[in-house]
Amino acid sequence: LEDDAQRRTQWQIKGSSLSLNTHNRIRNIVEALQIKPNPQKPMIPLSIGDPTTFGNLKAADETMKAVLRSLESGKFNGYAHTQGHEASRQAVAQYSAHQRPGGTIDPSEVLLCSGCSSALEYCILALAERGQNILVPRPGFCLYHTLAEGLDIEVRYYELLPEKQWRADLRQLESLIDANTAALLINNPSNPCGSVYDEEHLLELIDICERHYLPIIADEIYEHFVFPGSRHVAVSSLTREVPVLSCGGLTKRFLVPGWRMGWIIVHDHHKRLGTALNGLKNMCGRILGTNTIIQGALPDILTKTPQSYFDSVIEVLHTNAQLAYKMLKAVPGLNPVMPNGAMYMMIGVCIERFLAFKDDTHFVQELVNEQSVFCLPGSCFSYPGYIRIVLTVPAAMLEEACVRIAEFCDTHYKKDNRTLIEDGLLEDGHIHY
Amino acid sequence: LEDDAQRRTQWQIKGSSLSLNTHNRIRNIVEALQIKPNPQKPMIPLSIGDPTTFGNLKAADETMKAVLRSLESGKFNGYAHTQGHEASRQAVAQYSAHQRPGGTIDPSEVLLCSGCSSALEYCILALAERGQNILVPRPGFCLYHTLAEGLDIEVRYYELLPEKQWRADLRQLESLIDANTAALLINNPSNPCGSVYDEEHLLELIDICERHYLPIIADEIYEHFVFPGSRHVAVSSLTREVPVLSCGGLTKRFLVPGWRMGWIIVHDHHKRLGTALNGLKNMCGRILGTNTIIQGALPDILTKTPQSYFDSVIEVLHTNAQLAYKMLKAVPGLNPVMPNGAMYMMIGVCIERFLAFKDDTHFVQELVNEQSVFCLPGSCFSYPGYIRIVLTVPAAMLEEACVRIAEFCDTHYKKDNRTLIEDGLLEDGHIHY
Ligand SMILES: Cc1ncc(COP(=O)(O)O)c(C=O)c1O
Numbered sequence: 001l002e003d004d005a006q007r008r009t010q011w012q013i014k015g016s017s018l019s020l021n022t023h024n025r026i027r028n029i030v031e032a033l034q035i036k037p038n039p040q041k042p043m044i045p046l047s048i049g050d051p052t053t054f055g056n057l058k059a060a061d062e063t064m065k066a067v068l069r070s071l072e073s074g075k076f077n078g079y080a081h082t083q084g085h086e087a088s089r090q091a092v093a094q095y096s097a098h099q100r101p102g103g104t105i106d107p108s109e110v111l112l113c114s115g116c117s118s119a120l121e122y123c124i125l126a127l128a129e130r131g132q133n134i135l136v137p138r139p140g141f142c143l144y145h146t147l148a149e150g151l152d153i154e155v156r157y158y159e160l161l162p163e164k165q166w167r168a169d170l171r172q173l174e175s176l177i178d179a180n181t182a183a184l185l186i187n188n189p190s191n192p193c194g195s196v197y198d199e200e201h202l203l204e205l206i207d208i209c210e211r212h213y214l215p216i217i218a219d220e221i222y223e224h225f226v227f228p229g230s231r232h233v234a235v236s237s238l239t240r241e242v243p244v245l246s247c248g249g250l251t252k253r254f255l256v257p258g259w260r261m262g263w264i265i266v267h268d269h270h271k272r273l274g275t276a277l278n279g280l281k282n283m284c285g286r287i288l289g290t291n292t293i294i295q296g297a298l299p300d301i302l303t304k305t306p307q308s309y310f311d312s313v314i315e316v317l318h319t320n321a322q323l324a325y326k327m328l329k330a331v332p333g334l335n336p337v338m339p340n341g342a343m344y345m346m347i348g349v350c351i352e353r354f355l356a357f358k359d360d361t362h363f364v365q366e367l368v369n370e371q372s373v374f375c376l377p378g379s380c381f382s383y384p385g386y387i388r389i390v391l392t393v394p395a396a397m398l399e400e401a402c403v404r405i406a407e408f409c410d411t412h413y414k415k416d417n418r419t420l421i422e423d424g425l426l427e428d429g430h431i432h433y
Numbered sequence: 434l435e436d437d438a439q440r441r442t443q444w445q446i447k448g449s450s451l452s453l454n455t456h457n458r459i460r461n462i463v464e465a466l467q468i469k470p471n472p473q474k475p476m477i478p479l480s481i482g483d484p485t486t487f488g489n490l491k492a493a494d495e496t497m498k499a500v501l502r503s504l505e506s507g508k509f510n511g512y513a514h515t516q517g518h519e520a521s522r523q524a525v526a527q528y529s530a531h532q533r534p535g536g537t538i539d540p541s542e543v544l545l546c547s548g549c550s551s552a553l554e555y556c557i558l559a560l561a562e563r564g565q566n567i568l569v570p571r572p573g574f575c576l577y578h579t580l581a582e583g584l585d586i587e588v589r590y591y592e593l594l595p596e597k598q599w600r601a602d603l604r605q606l607e608s609l610i611d612a613n614t615a616a617l618l619i620n621n622p623s624n625p626c627g628s629v630y631d632e633e634h635l636l637e638l639i640d641i642c643e644r645h646y647l648p649i650i651a652d653e654i655y656e657h658f659v660f661p662g663s664r665h666v667a668v669s670s671l672t673r674e675v676p677v678l679s680c681g682g683l684t685k686r687f688l689v690p691g692w693r694m695g696w697i698i699v700h701d702h703h704k705r706l707g708t709a710l711n712g713l714k715n716m717c718g719r720i721l722g723t724n725t726i727i728q729g730a731l732p733d734i735l736t737k738t739p740q741s742y743f744d745s746v747i748e749v750l751h752t753n754a755q756l757a758y759k760m761l762k763a764v765p766g767l768n769p770v771m772p773n774g775a776m777y778m779m780i781g782v783c784i785e786r787f788l789a790f791k792d793d794t795h796f797v798q799e800l801v802n803e804q805s806v807f808c809l810p811g812s813c814f815s816y817p818g819y820i821r822i823v824l825t826v827p828a829a830m831l832e833e834a835c836v837r838i839a840e841f842c843d844t845h846y847k848k849d850n851r852t853l854i855e856d857g858l859l860e861d862g863h864i865h866y
């Protein structure tokens with residue numbers, strides 16, 4: 001019947017470029033490692049970003065009971081509005097009031113999503129057109145890349161400066177902006193850095209966005225994971241000029257990552273988002289919303305989980321951070337950066353001093369093979385030369401891990417002075433690591 | 434610093450074409466209606482695709498208890514594998530054994546998704562490249578279009594024939610295929626038709642796919658919603674040659690649409706999906722999986738919900754179908770098509786006989802305004818000239834609705850014979866509707 005040129009003559013199914021370019025960088029790097037943990041030593045995974053893995057950190061009773069009540073009411077089995085039940089969005093709006101001092105957040109400005117991941121997906125995909133670019137931090141959470149790349153949205157990295165508590169290099173950031181830049185993504189507090197920006201730095205970032213007419217996507221999933229002495233400031237609370245899409249959720253603070261409850265809060269005082277706001281709402285219609293049992297529980301989860309619970313979680317993270325920092329700071333060749341929040345610590349590895357290893361990935365691999373301690377290489381966050389550990393493990397485990405890391409470093413640190421001298425490395429009085 | 438041409442000089446944020454082309458046809462059409470229900474008559478919404486709305490159909494106790502146990506175990510708060518927990522996928526594999534007689538489905542061939550919607554999204558987006566096309570049924574569920582269009586995946590409609598129990602017009606279907614056709618989407622049982630295909634017709638569809646080397650996306654969310662006398666045959670059970678991605682979930686059969694638990698089962702005997710399978714798995718990594726409390730409950734939900742429960746739901750739907758069919762068949766100007774499954778009935782409206790109304794949408798609007806009965810116009814399913822009712826309402830409500838529809842039709846049916854004669858309509862002795 002048809003033109004033969006129009007027809008296939010064999011099976012030739014291929015994955016779409018969207019699907020094939022949806023890379024998970026962490027998985028790709030980790031799978032390429034040649035790992036055989038030391039059978040003499042029990043494995044300590046300091047790589048796992050799931051805070052519930054070890055059993056020391058658990059959801060609060062009040063959080064669990066809220067879901068129980070929602071389930072037992074039998075009222076939350078049907079479809080919700082694709083942006084979420086009104087009452088649930090209202091609860092998130094109230095919970096997030098600090099993001100808009102002197103104003104109220106309307107439930108219509110809240111979009112419930114399947115985890116913060118899908119909140120980020122909708123923001124990036126609604127704001128950025130194919131061929132446009134977004135600015136994301138380096139080091140940074142690799143999901144931004146995963147979400148953007150398949151849609152031919154270019155990811156441009158602005159550099160965070162470890163010696164400045166991971167503030168952004170503003171000049172370099174600004175130099176990335178062109179007419180095709182669709183948004184600036186800020187992750188505060190940061191995974192993997194654990195940094196918490198102060199008002200001053202946030203105002204600097206806002207200033208750039210204002211001058212370049214750029215909306216902000218604020219990944220604030222760790223907004224309440226802040227150690228004593230630091231304070232989280234929502235970027236939206238500092239500007240009425242720059243539209244801010246704040247992405248958050250239950251995942252981290254309530255220790256329920258599997259529940260997949262996240263949200264977008266739209267801050268857009270001057271209604272500058274234009275059609276992007278419709279686009280954002282349309283995106284919620286693609287998979288018809290998020291789990292309704294959790295939605296039904298949101299009002300209680302957000303109001304009844306006690307402050308003492310949150311404090312105790314922060315206490316664990318902070319104590320662990322102090323422990324690991326102290327122990328690893330003392331290890332020649334390592335340079336931990338003390339975090340102020342989130343649940344991670346970045347540790348600089350002076351890789352030139354470890355002659356046996358060619359890079360952070362190699363270092364991590366051999367650390368598992370010798371000591372059964374698994375960290376993520378900085379390469380997973382586009383930042384070679386560092387490793388990231390999680391602070392969510394039980395303290396005793398973390399201590400043991402640090403002892404083993406120290407032993408490992410001790411074994412391999414500048415073993416061969418001759419080579420170092422040949423390489424001219426020892427001549428450099430002030431090696432920066 | 435930069436070239437001024439490179440910089441924006443004002444706010445000009447726009448939604449991406451992906452987000453703006455993510456249309457919900459039903460919502461667009463419904464929102465354009467000018468509706469003021471008759472205050473004398475309580476509203477009967479026969480439009481709502483959520484079977485739990487009216488309270489007559491409820492999730493089984495066993496289903497609810499399975500979730501309760503999952504929640505109380507405290508074991509399902511963490512992240513799962515992005516494709517789902519192994520045990521949950523194993524449970525779906527066993528539950529779906531009928532889809533592959535003489536073979537076993539491996540958990541690695543099951544991908545859990547956020548509802549059947551996201552299962553469909555991943556299948557369409559992984560198989561079809563921008564600029565390619567997929568074949569979808571008309572009348573058909575509008576989500577296929579919603580999901581594809583924003584990614585510049587063309588949707589080509591193959592026609593279903595009401596007079597042949599909504600079988601596909603095979604010649605017309607085949608004529609749509611070209612080298613850019615990425616997949617055939619089959620929805621069986623069908624929303625909105627309620628049709629259930631027999632083996633013979635499925636084999637005809639498979640034959641076309643085999644000759645054109647096309648994979649099948651099978652939307653089988655209603656696979657167990659089949660009335661006595663009909664039998665659902667999974668299309669995957671009839672072929673080893675054609676790769677089939679079967680999309681299903683808890684939504685309809687277990688009456689829990691809000692839970693957002695769906696899945697893809699990959700049938701690919703000859704491993705012809707190639708990189709598309711990786712692509713499909715990558716897609717699951719975008720939003721990090723689906724709600725884990727429901728995942729934890731899946732093994733029990735799928736094995737402990739009793740047959741008697743399912744039977745009683747089918748009984749309600751079937752009785753309602755018979756009732757509505759009988760009552761509406763007797764109404765001049767209407768031509769209901771008796772469904773064999775799912776939870777909908779399509780009703781042909783001989784619109785030429787209703788002089789006051791210009792099309793199905795107008796008919797639906799005035800039906801609400803006069804009788805407070807709300808049906809969806811066929812236009813929502815790309816099929817003007819029909820209206821769709823749901824069969825999930827309580828019988829008494831359905832009966833009352835049918836009485837009102839009959840009254841409405843009686844009022845408006847070929848009121849003005851003169852015009853009919855002028856239009857030459859009455860000369861046609863055998864008007865087909
Ligand atoms: C910075 C950051 N954003 C977003 C997410 C994703 O959160 P969710 O599990 O709610 O999708 C994570 C998870 O690790 C994260 O670290």
Ligand SMILES: Cc1ncc(COP(=O)(O)O)c(C=O)c1O
Nearest residue numbers: 548549550574624654682684695
């Ligand atoms: C044919 C069809 N497929 C898929 C879906 C979506 O199902 P879910 O709610 O599981 O996403 C529906 C819902 O009405 C449907 O009718």
